[in-house]
Amino acid sequence: MVYGNDDDRVTRFVEMVDRREQGIRDLEILRAEKGGEVFGAVGECVQAGAGAGLAYAAIVGLTAPEPTISKVLGGAAALGAVVVCGGAIYTTLHTEGVKQELKIGEIIDASSQAAEELESLRDDPPD
Numbered sequence: 385m386v387y388g389n390d391d392d393r394v395t396r397f398v399e400m401v402d403r404r405e406q407g408i409r410d411l412e413i414l415r416a417e418k419g420g421e422v423f424g425a426v427g428e429c430v431q432a433g434a435g436a437g438l439a440y441a442a443i444v445g446l447t448a449p450e451p452t453i454s455k456v457l458g459g460a461a462a463l464g465a466v467v468v469c470g471g472a473i474y475t476t477l478h479t480e481g482v483k484q485e486l487k488i489g490e491i492i493d494a495s496s497q498a499a500e501e502l503e504s505l506r507d508d509p510p511d
């Protein structure tokens with residue numbers, strides 16, 4: 385059946401379908417950008433110096449010709465670099481995942497509202 389624009393339910397149905405379609409496009413963009421965000425987190429970590437300083441200490445400690453203590457310190461510094469940068473990467477992955485979950489919720493909500501309007505139109509067609 386074809387419905388005209390004179391019923392608010394038709395307008396709301398079209399708006400929800402449009403919102404759903406835009407949400408799907410936004411979700412695809414979020415998914416495509418996720419990898420770039422992770423690389424950005426690594427870059428920020430190194431740029432901030434936390435990862436770079438610990439990594440440098442790790443290299444010096446691990447390559448020093450001195451006894452075991454410098455190797456232990458180097459290993460500890462390397463572990464510290466992994467923890468600091470790993471935390472930044474994990475946080476970014478989590479944040480991007482939450483953004484995607486929220487967008488999926490918006491898509492589901494718009495789909496449900498569109499279905500409700502369509503059901504209402506079927507049950508009580510406009511005159």
